[in-house]
Amino acid sequence: MELVWLEDFIALAEHGSFVRAAEARHITQPAFSRRIRSLEQWMGVSLFIRTPQGTTLTEAGSHIQARAFEATNRLYRLREEAQEVAGKAAKTLQFAATHSLSFTFFPRWIRQAENGAPIETIQLHSDSMQGCEQLLVRGEVPFLLCHRHPEVPSPLTQEHFVSQNVGDDILIALVARSLLESNPANQLPYLAYTEASGLGRIVAHRLYDNGEVLALKAQFSSHLAAVLMSMALEGKGVAWLPKSLAEQEISDGRLVRAFDESWDIPLQIHLVRPVAPLSVAAENFWARVTDQRERD
Template identity: 30%
Template sequence: MLGHAMRLEWLEDILAIAQTGSFSSAAERRNLSQSAFSRRIRQIEDHVGVELFDRSRKPVQLRPTVLAQGTQIEQISAALRQLIADLRRGDRVASNRIVIASQHSLTTSFAPRIVQAIQSRGEDIHVRLRSANLDECFGLLLSRQADLAILYATLDADEQVSGEFLESVDVGTDRLIPVLRTGLALPRLSDDLPGDIPYIAYPTEVFLGTVMAKQILPQLGPGRAAVPKAETALTNAALEMAAAGVAVAWVPESLARRDLGSGRLSELGNALPSCPLSVRGVRLKGHPSRAEAVIWEFLALPGSLG
């Protein structure tokens, strides 16, 4: 929705309104007059082609379609700021710099643990995380825009991360589990609803959409049908919709752990199928940099991430 021509300051304008809930407060944060800020917001909406904010509500709020992409907006904004910082810093940290491409779901769970573990070892390594879907992660590796990738794979998917040019190492395990807002029940079996399960779907072209189609939905059993109530490629959005009670969502257990622990979400693993996942580090074969070699050696250690 946001397009490739969005400017960094536009993304930060959107985030400022979302965070302050007020055009006037956002304008002050952005060091603009309220009239100038309002004109720029209109310019952004004209560029995108849709209204991004619900002005009928006080405080001003992002429309649901924009809110669902809030995390992506923050990631794009952060990535652009980091790019500017990298260009300004030049090659001062080149020898100790590594770029890790991470699947979106892993960017908020396993990837930070890797960075934390490397820092705790006292290594002077600058790590840059790039969040992408599975195909984009492989593309970043093959085009040498990333040195390593942290990816999900099903336990029988060795062919995804092996070949003439790539090598992989097991980093950890996870599970794709069904969750729903605590207190809500699955629909009862009846003649009118023979076991229909409302759920949040993933697009078929993304990794978790493939896992759902091959590993989860066929296991629902006779008399049960999965009925998509919404669709998103972002697991964070699926998790939030499940927490709002929209429908069941299958999300990585590592992503849902905090909400399960707080009681905000409940796992439905006794009633619905789950799927084990492998977390793997992947890199191009060849001659690694010092930073890449250090991190790869760490990832290969059994139990390195606990």
Template identity: 30%
Template sequence: MDLNWLRDFECLARTLNFTRASDERNITQSAFSRRIKALESWVGLPLVNRATYPVQLTEAGQQFLPVALAAISQLSESRQSLRDADRGDSRFIRFSVLHTIAVNYLAARIEELQLQIPDLRTRVLSDSLSTCCDLLVEGAVDILLCYYHHSVSPMIDEAAFERKDLLKDRLVPVAAAETVRTMGWNLARPDGPPIPYLAYDRSSFLGMVVENTIDRKPLNAETIYVDSLVETIKRRLMTGSGFAWMPETAISVELDAGLLVPIGDSTWCATLTISAFSNPTIFDQTARQFWDRF
């Protein structure tokens, strides 16, 4: 069972529309449909009648909906109670953050700020964009860190949260330098054998950015591997298996060392912003110090 499945089901029960529900949950419709089917498989019965328009809940779906709502509410309340009990001199500032930002940006930034704020205690939760947003909205974390892009923005009410843009990053098509020299890979060349492509799952944030911007251009490539995690794709990349779009913050060391090289010019790149969202009005003194210096 994945709590996101229950949130997806609640959203679908409210909208009765797969397209609107997937947009609200900030994932592709195909990924949203898979998660609803996964929930139905877990329950063992169809929860949604897809043959009607708009879709309707089956009898089992109507019976399961209040159970799902209660589970979401009780889990959120329990998490909030534990969070409240942890308040005091040693209260942790909680972050929800995309995995690659946690690894390649946040860890080093927290280390810098701990030198300036000795009482700083932090707890980082890495997950998908939709879950990270849910954690902030539900009050389970203090600060959300995510990528921000004009074509794929987080489902956050910016009237309720303060946004702070921290760093510009770029998605760059790269491959192992030795393989590029041997194979002559170049995205500007439409001829020749297709270039092996290590792709992001289209339900992930970076997958949606690539799909909505970069790979709408003609691409002489063949997808050989799909994953949601930057670090996993990076491991395949370093072995010379293919090329991938990577955030520069994730490969800066390898670029400087010449181990990875771009295989396309700036027209094949996308600019991202690492942004933070929070509600500073509820911060204690330590959290306010952190946010002001962040």
């Protein structure tokens, strides 16, 4: 039995697709399939029903799903406790944050969170939303900083994770002025986020019932908002970008609104943590952020 098998099981149960789960786990699909088969052989039962449309959990798979999640978290917590006893990483606070928030929001926010009491050591892991979620699920970081929209469900269930709103942002459909002047607004080339992007989930939800209204066709995609902003600045299309990321470009007039404010998407910035107990340093930080939020 290997820990990675349980992590693979959790990923496949979440994504319902061998291809998407393998991508999330950063391994090839054949290798991922072999590890799932190894887990099923070790369990002695089938855990997934495989169909051309994807996978679903068997009754046995559904039964162990929550326990698999708890087991992986306990093992990572055990490792963390051992390191603390040995004097390693006891006071290091680790965060996972999406790329756009790593560049803009995190430095300012962490200074405010310190509030005159500097944190001894901070380690920031910057990745796509999908990558950050996996770091949190695997117990490699105690905190995730990400954009949220109340109407877009998170794969991080309330049973295992809690969060608090620590800031606000807004997605604005932005385009280079020259491109807007030479193209009908509802037929602009579209710069889209990939499935690995949390912002992509939010934009897709907003546009789901409005595809015919805008008639936008994706010409380019990336999970990085900064890449989409660079493409927009080059006049390659319209992209929904966080105001926190594009504030200077908007102020300079290099990027302008493609559509009116009714197409803006309000966002919340959330700090997410597991329900399970964290290290003393992490619990103290969570309490500090909670106190500050309540005072605000």
